[in-house]
Amino acid sequence: MSSLITEAVSARFEMVGAVPKEQDLYAGDGAEFYDRLVGSDRAEIREMLALARGVEGPILDIGAGSGRLTIPLLRSGRRVTALDLSDDMLSRLRRAVPDHPMLECVVGDMRDFTLGRRFDLVIIGATSITLLDRVGRSRFYANVRRHLAAGGVLAMTVAGGGSAASLSMSTDRVVAIPGPDGEEIYLFSQQMEAGGAERLVNWVRVADLAEGSEATVLTSRLRVLGHDTLARELIEAGFAAPVISPVRTTGRDEILLLTTTWARTSDAGGRDASD
Template identity: 50%
Template sequence: MTAPLTDSVRHRLAEAGCVADPSDVYAGDGARFYDDLVGPDRSEIREVLAVARRSGPEVLDLAAGTGRLTVPLLRSGARVTALDLSADMLARLRDAVPPQAPCTFVVADMCAFDLERVFDLVVLGATSITLLGGADRRRLYAAVRRHLAPTGSVLLSVAGPVAVTRLRASADQEIAVETARGRKAYLQSQQVEAGGAARIVNWMPLPLPASPGPVRVLTTRLQLLDAATVSAELREAGFARPAAIPVRTNGAVPGEGMVLLHTRADDGGADVT
């Protein structure tokens, strides 16, 4: 379902005499934009691969998208099952993966899937857990537990403390996105709502047209979650106390922008280290 528009985007469109043509950032043309937007970001890849090398070869990449983690995992020697709700995102991933690569593509809801097998490592990167509300996160945790091998573990990323503070403020900024046709300018507009529990994010191309008409606005709605909240939820869902792995992000002290939480099903043994 397409997320709503921010007040700032509505205002700018109204001033220009334009109307919004909202579209999900994870579907259709949005999948290409998302790939251009996040594809160059190398955050968390090094840390995810370090954990994957200590795990068995069978990896489930949830919310795999266009393969930001899937492709490096395959290159490291893992056998990857890439699962995503968006067939458009997985189609782009298929194009990026060599035909003989040990990769399986699954279009499914990461909160409700049954692959009838287990994995050595389940990964949920790019802070994609923020796509889910509380009830869906509980369903996600249950589905992950069902798919873990006896010695398997789960690795997921959340925003670090500095990033969380920044994300809790409504803000607009102009960004440049490198595309196949060259650099293109967008307004990235973030509006915090639900008492600070969630945020709407829009991307609108700039400049706006000189004459009235429709403008494609890509949208999403994300939850605001920190490491402490997700760690507590994992414990409640039957996982061991997660180990926090600081992630190196550009221009920030490791762990301030992003943290990886690494855990496994709680069998009464020692916590993950």
């Protein structure tokens, strides 16, 4: 397996004489860090709750993680299935709302899942669609189609405007992240690959970078996607042209929400969800 460590982070390790230890951003210690990184982010919640008020049936939250969107939906009285590839992330959700009668957690791949039922609303937030390559996105669309109720809604988010532009440039900077004993300083490194179509993302706690030490590098590979690309793919997959609207955020991040329904009336809802 090829390394997911950026050249800048590799150079930093060599400079201080430390040894890197790769760790997926969404598993193990990465799950705890990711929760600290995004847990307080309220973006998308208002919009997803508004969509939930427009449907009556169950909701599927894909890439649910530790429940940043799932928990507000549960608290609004909705029945939610939370699907995530990382059981470590879902474990944090289970601990946050133990034995909740309206919650089902499923460890599964968003590219290949069978839940045996349909949903009135399927959401994938936090721009998590960028975790998938083109083949993976095609499989994702097909899985959503099989699980979407007649007239059901698919909603996803992607970076827009200046935020999208910032995701298209290699960068290295230090960032203060909330920790159990106050803020911790991390080195954030983003390296563009595949001609600018992908980005490697690394996070390293600066305090761990010491001579002779083994320091964890949290890694992820993400695709650089715009709303126009996703809209075209959705239409090609048989969905209606998505409605694209801005997500209200408290910071300078720009996020776009795409909402759509299944458009091919001759195959409404796709094959049976239990297939």
